[in-house]
Amino acid sequence: MLRIAICCGGGFSSSTMAASLEKQVKEKHLEDVASFQFIPFSALWGESAAYKSGRVEERQDDVDVALLCPHLEYPLKQDVDKLRIPCFILPMRLYGALPVEHLIEEAEDVLELWNNGMKNPILFPDEPRSMTAPRAISHRRWAAEKNA
Numbered sequence: 497m498l499r500i501a502i503c504c505g506g507g508f509s510s511s512t513m514a515a516s517l518e519k520q521v522k523e524k525h526l527e528d529v530a531s532f533q534f535i536p537f538s539a540l541w542g543e544s545a546a547y548k549s550g551r552v553e554e555r556q557d558d559v560d561v562a563l564l565c566p567h568l569e570y571p572l573k574q575d576v577d578k579l580r581i582p583c584f585i586l587p588m589r590l591y592g593a594l595p596v597e598h599l600i601e602e603a604e605d606v607l608e609l610w611n612n613g614m615k616n617p618i619l620f621p622d623e624p625r626s627m628t629a630p631r632a633i634s635h636r637r638w639a640a641e642k643n644a
Contacts, residue, residue, distance in 0.1 A: 497528055500603045501535040501559040503568065503583075510534055510565050513592050520596035530600045533559065537568055541578040556581050561603045561610070566591055566627060572617050582610035584618045587629035598634035605636055 502517070504510030514534035521527060535555045540562060562583045564572060569585045576583075584606040594602070606618045622639070623629050631638040 498530040498561065498600065498603055498607070499559040500530055500532050500599070501540065501555070501562040502532055502565075503535050503537040503540055503562050504565040505537060505568065505571075509592065517596050517599060524596065526596065526600070530596075530603065532596075532599075535559065535562070537564060537571060541575060561607050563599065563603060563606075569617070569627060576616045579616050582606050582614075582618045583616050585626040587623075587626045587631070589629065589632055593632070594634065598637065601634040601636045605634075 500517075502510045502514040511534040514532045517532040521530060521532065535558070540555050556579065559581065562579075562581055564583055564585050566586060566588045572579075572583055572585060584602070586602075590598075590602075605620070609618050609620070617626075619626060620635050623635070629635075633641075
């Protein structure tokens with residue numbers, strides 16, 4: 497099972513998104529395929545105030561891949577050396593708009609790029625900057641349609 501973090505700074509929209517995705521996982525009987533959880537970006541690698549005070553542990557080992565809210569592009573680049581898991585900035589057009597199956601595909605493909613040696617931030621080869629991605633579906637489906 498693929499463990500996927502939805503990461504944000506504050507967490508209102510991303511925690512709601514993670515809860516919705518986890519609900520969809522259960523409704524569609526995908527529990528053996530993937531799980532979603534919200535993790536604040538700073539808690540992912542242990543820089544939050546709660547972490548420093550000992551109230552929160554670093555969370556990278558809780559997940560296999562992190563999908564980050566679009567506004568975290570710059571912080572990810574700043575903190576890239578602190579991350580041991582693949583991190584992908586969700587394109588603005590896709591944030592909160594993709595069905596759970598598409599986000600699972602996105603996470604699977606990000607993990608594959610990582611396992612093949614790509615470093616953070618993970619980018620699809622034909623998308624040099626995720627913020628400008630022209631698609632409204634998972635990269636896998638978009639590439640298949642483009643190549644059909």
